[in-house]
Amino acid sequence: MDTAVVSETDPDVMLFRVLRDDGTADPGVDHGMTDAVALRAYFEMRRLRALDARMILLQRQGRVGFYGAATGQEAVPIASGLALAKQDWVFPALREQSVMLVRGYPLRDYIGQVFGNAADNLKGRQPPSHQAGKAVHQVSWSPVIGPQIPQAVGAAMAMRMAKRRPHEIAVGYCGDGATSQPDFHAAMNFAGVFKAPVVIICQNNHWSISVPTAKQTASRTIAIKARAYGMPGVRVDGNDVLAVYKVLRDAFACARSGGGPTFVEAVTYRMGAHTTSDDPKLYRSDSEVEAWAKKDPIDRLRRYLEARGLMDDARDTKLEADASAEIVSIIREVEELAAPSLASMFDDVYAELPWNLREQKAALESGPRAPKH
Amino acid sequence: MRNIRFREALREAMIEEMERDDRVFLMGEEVGHYQGAYKVSEGMLEKFGEKRVIDTPIAEGGFAGIGVGAAMVGLRPIIEFMTWNFSAVAFDQILNNAAKVRQMSGGQLTCPIVFRGPNGSARQVGSQHSHSMEHFYATVPGLKLVAPSFPADAKGLMKAAIRDDNPVLVMESETLYGVKGDVPDDQDAIPLGKAAVVREGKDVTIVAYSRMTHVALEAAAALEKDGISAEIVDLRSLRPLDEDTIVASVQKTHRCVVVHEGWPYGGVGAEVSDRVQRLAFDALDAPILRVTTWDVPMPYNAKLELACLPQPDRVVAAVKQLVRRAQG
Numbered sequence: 001m002d003t004a005v006v007s008e009t010d011p012d013v014m015l016f017r018v019l020r021d022d023g024t025a026d027p028g029v030d031h032g033m034t035d036a037v038a039l040r041a042y043f044e045m046r047r048l049r050a051l052d053a054r055m056i057l058l059q060r061q062g063r064v065g066f067y068g069a070a071t072g073q074e075a076v077p078i079a080s081g082l083a084l085a086k087q088d089w090v091f092p093a094l095r096e097q098s099v100m101l102v103r104g105y106p107l108r109d110y111i112g113q114v115f116g117n118a119a120d121n122l123k124g125r126q127p128p129s130h131q132a133g134k135a136v137h138q139v140s141w142s143p144v145i146g147p148q149i150p151q152a153v154g155a156a157m158a159m160r161m162a163k164r165r166p167h168e169i170a171v172g173y174c175g176d177g178a179t180s181q182p183d184f185h186a187a188m189n190f191a192g193v194f195k196a197p198v199v200i201i202c203q204n205n206h207w208s209i210s211v212p213t214a215k216q217t218a219s220r221t222i223a224i225k226a227r228a229y230g231m232p233g234v235r236v237d238g239n240d241v242l243a244v245y246k247v248l249r250d251a252f253a254c255a256r257s258g259g260g261p262t263f264v265e266a267v268t269y270r271m272g273a274h275t276t277s278d279d280p281k282l283y284r285s286d287s288e289v290e291a292w293a294k295k296d297p298i299d300r301l302r303r304y305l306e307a308r309g310l311m312d313d314a315r316d317t318k319l320e321a322d323a324s325a326e327i328v329s330i331i332r333e334v335e336e337l338a339a340p341s342l343a344s345m346f347d348d349v350y351a352e353l354p355w356n357l358r359e360q361k362a363a364l365e366s367g368p369r370a371p372k373h
Numbered sequence: 374m375r376n377i378r379f380r381e382a383l384r385e386a387m388i389e390e391m392e393r394d395d396r397v398f399l400m401g402e403e404v405g406h407y408q409g410a411y412k413v414s415e416g417m418l419e420k421f422g423e424k425r426v427i428d429t430p431i432a433e434g435g436f437a438g439i440g441v442g443a444a445m446v447g448l449r450p451i452i453e454f455m456t457w458n459f460s461a462v463a464f465d466q467i468l469n470n471a472a473k474v475r476q477m478s479g480g481q482l483t484c485p486i487v488f489r490g491p492n493g494s495a496r497q498v499g500s501q502h503s504h505s506m507e508h509f510y511a512t513v514p515g516l517k518l519v520a521p522s523f524p525a526d527a528k529g530l531m532k533a534a535i536r537d538d539n540p541v542l543v544m545e546s547e548t549l550y551g552v553k554g555d556v557p558d559d560q561d562a563i564p565l566g567k568a569a570v571v572r573e574g575k576d577v578t579i580v581a582y583s584r585m586t587h588v589a590l591e592a593a594a595a596l597e598k599d600g601i602s603a604e605i606v607d608l609r610s611l612r613p614l615d616e617d618t619i620v621a622s623v624q625k626t627h628r629c630v631v632v633h634e635g636w637p638y639g640g641v642g643a644e645v646s647d648r649v650q651r652l653a654f655d656a657l658d659a660p661i662l663r664v665t666t667w668d669v670p671m672p673y674n675a676k677l678e679l680a681c682l683p684q685p686d687r688v689v690a691a692v693k694q695l696v697r698r699a700q701g
């Protein structure tokens with residue numbers, strides 16, 4: 001599924017792009033991204049990259065237990081956050097956790113979750129890169145691949161069932177590998193049958209841990225799968241933030257206005273390891289990684305901003321330095337905070353604390369004893 | 374006799390059985406080119422080729438079903454789940470199909486398949502990746518289930534599982550893969566359904582399996598210092614359950630503590646307790662106690678996770694409670 005060798009005119013394999021190699025935008029496309037939004041996208045992408053790099057470093061130093069970075073894939077989550085409306089709901093996979101940052105979730109809370117301590121709104125319950133923020137309409141993600149996709153469709157259907165929330169939509173994300181799961185197919189089918197106000201976005205980053213996309217599916221593209229489910233499938237250059245923004249805004253508007261679901265395949269590349277538990281050198285070549293490094297989404301946006309006189313070395317350096325300083329200062333503030341109390345593990349299992357958990361909690365608090373149950 | 378790692382023992386068993394029987398093949402996510410997520414299948418693709426070591430798309434329900442289908446027409450698949458947690462999305466194939474093929478075909482068809490992979494908690498992998506799935510599966514008639522604690526048993530039970538004419542679930546542990554142990558050069562299949570007394574004692578029987586056998590051994594060493602002699606029964610096989618070995622031990626020690634990962638509601642510990650109270654009631658000097666994971670989804674935070682899982686100190690405390698009670 002190498003984008004370089006496919007025909008540009010075949011609708012099933014056509015790749016939608018806005019940013020050209022010289023850094024200018026295709027004048028034939030009304031991409032709708034204002035300079036202010038483009039600058040904001042650049043800031044968010046740079047900050048996310050700095051955050052991921054720092055967390056990977058801390059993981060190597062044993063200060064963070066696990067981390068799943070989005071390096072090379074920043075365009076989709078950031079463009080999503082910018083294109084969504086406040087009332088919309090987000091059902092992310094691993095690489096889209098940061099959508100919530102663009103939608104107002106505090107960076108301190110986001111970093112607190114990574115440390116799973118007193119600064120963590122999730123109370124140390126979930127591994128890093130498993131965020132949740134009700135205030136910004138982003139749900140918990142279960143890492144057993146797939147469930148968020150039908151959930152997004154269900155949320156979208158719910159928004160229309162009661163007709164109380166006519167302007168909300170839901171967006172569900174998945175990786176290329178996740179398209180092999182039954183949940184993906186059920187989600188696509190329901191979205192099509194019920195014309196749900198949902199957009200399903202697949203980030204095709206070419207790999208599922210060590211398995212290349214060609215071994216997940218024999219389809220020529222992933223976008224083509226939408227056709228069988230009776231909905232439009234769009235294939236977009238996932239490293240072109242203007243193109244992603246344009247495609248998502250159109251898809252969101254369509255869903256919002258009753259036009260039904262859209263499936264988006266964003267073609268991108270996972271620049272780093274799958275997660276901190278993986279070594280990609282075992283299965284892919286340096287030359288492949290280097291080729292994709294030339295298509296880096298942040299570099300491409302920077303060239304665009306430079307061409308428009310909105311970015312230069314001095315501004316970029318300052319932006320990077322400010323982002324890093326903010327991240328480092330939050331880490332310094334939250335890293336050493338205490339763990340949540342041991343007894344807190346019994347909270348939130350149910351709406352109320354049942355008698356058996358109350359007993360276990362007391363047993364835990366009074367020291368090592370055999371559990372009562 | 375060789376001192377090898379748990380993962381090597383499992384690999385040797387699979388390789389030897391694949392050499393012995395060309396109907397056996399291995400299938401799962403990343404078992405081939407990546408050499409297995411936990412390197413259990415290292416070198417097997419090179420040895421047997423892509424027809425017998427098969428990398429799959431991410432669809433556990435899919436490849437569990439592929440395995441069941443292949444088994445019904447005469448092959449002997451080994452299906453690896455990257456972890457048993459992911460078998461949740463293949464549950465229907467195991468529960469409604471593998472386990473029932475023989476019964477629903479009136480005995481005409483069989484499903485000689487092995488499902489295997491790491492089970493239980495690892496270290497800070499979060500609630501969705503820390504389940505003790507044996508409690509769900511051990512309740513299903515038609516399935517056999519083993520959960521070895523040591524490399525030699527891992528090898529012998531894996532070989533028996535592959536040769537068995539029923540679906541057999543082999544539950545390993547990420548935290549045991551690196552553990553070393555002596556394995557006889559000619560380690561053959563170990564019969565399914567037989568527990569092992571891995572430590573003799575006279576004051577209490579601790580029943581455990583998989584990683585918890587090691588926790589029980591640590592607890593027994595601590596108890597010894599306090600003059601309490603613990604016998605440890607390593608179940609090895611959770612279905613069929615070797616009630617004779619458990620009962621014989623309790624008849625000797627008069628006390629019983631069951632230690633397992635996973636929740637305290639129902640499950641293997643409740644099953645063992647039921648057998649002991651029914652079959653050794655007169656021998657018991659005290660109630661049977663269980664030490665389990667607390668009744669909550671596994672927390673991620675390292676301190677909370679440690680406190681959530683059964684630790685040697687909790688086993689020691691449970692044993693002392695029984696001993697005190699019997700003396701008091």
Ligand SMILES: Cc1ncc(C[n+]2csc(CCOP(=O)(O)OP(=O)(O)O)c2C)c(N)n1
Nearest residue numbers: 143144145175176177178207208209431459
């Ligand atoms: C049901 C299930 N099977 C297997 C895994 C192990 N696993 C975690 S991530 C992953 C690859 C996912 O690939 P993809 O969907 O392309 O997402 P990416 O990580 O590339 O963003 C696999 C196989 C899992 N988490 N859940």
Ligand SMILES: [Mg+2]
Nearest residue numbers: 175176207208
């Ligand atoms: Mg992928």
